[in-house]
Amino acid sequence: MKCAIVTGGSRGIGSAVCIKLASAKKYHILINYTSNEAAANDTLQKVREAGATGEILKFDVSNYEETQSVLNAWQDKNPDAVVEVIINNAGITRDGLFMWMQPEDWSSVINTSLNGFFNVTNFFIQKMLRNKYGRIINMVSVSGLKGTAGQTNYSAAKGAVIGATKALAQEVAKRKITVNAVAPGFIKTDMTQEFDENELKQIIPVNRFGEAEEVADLVAFLASDKAGYITGEVININGGIYS
Known part of the structure; x- marks a missing residue:
């Protein structure tokens, strides 16, 4: 059984x-979520409607022990399953000016994006290397490239994942494993619903927010066989806001 795992897969970009990925009918989809079981089940239903199989896995990617425990249990139950695609999408924001930032707001954002990338990818990487094939795609952000005021923690987390993407890509390329990052700008999701689109779209050259499905199309291409010569890249999808 060939599988793809999507962390933070219950809502927004992760769900899309x-x-x-389900529509390609190539993979059994593992939908990771932390708290919103109803949204995870809704995504699973849509995966099945798209013609693929799937299941939901509840664990907090920032918690190493919990991640290991759940993934080990899943692997023991599915000894023949091979995870070929890892989408590290889980991320949280705790926005605020750095001068007033609390330690918890700093560490929780770093732990989810950066340690989450480590905890999930590190679990699967040895099997992937033995299998001599893999696609690792890390969801980062325009904030990780240009920095965003009020998001020093989020910018730091995503910037770190960009560095990790470029380094890991070089380590595993000979085994036909690619590692890339996708950096969305303003995308219509729960994470941006508080934003004033009418005001913000004035700074976006294409004059609108992006759709989660547009990001998903790019991710699906990078996860496909066609993208075998693209690795160590950060691909912006932001309507020209940072080009």
């Missing part, structure tokens, strides 16, 4: 990626 699960459904898009």
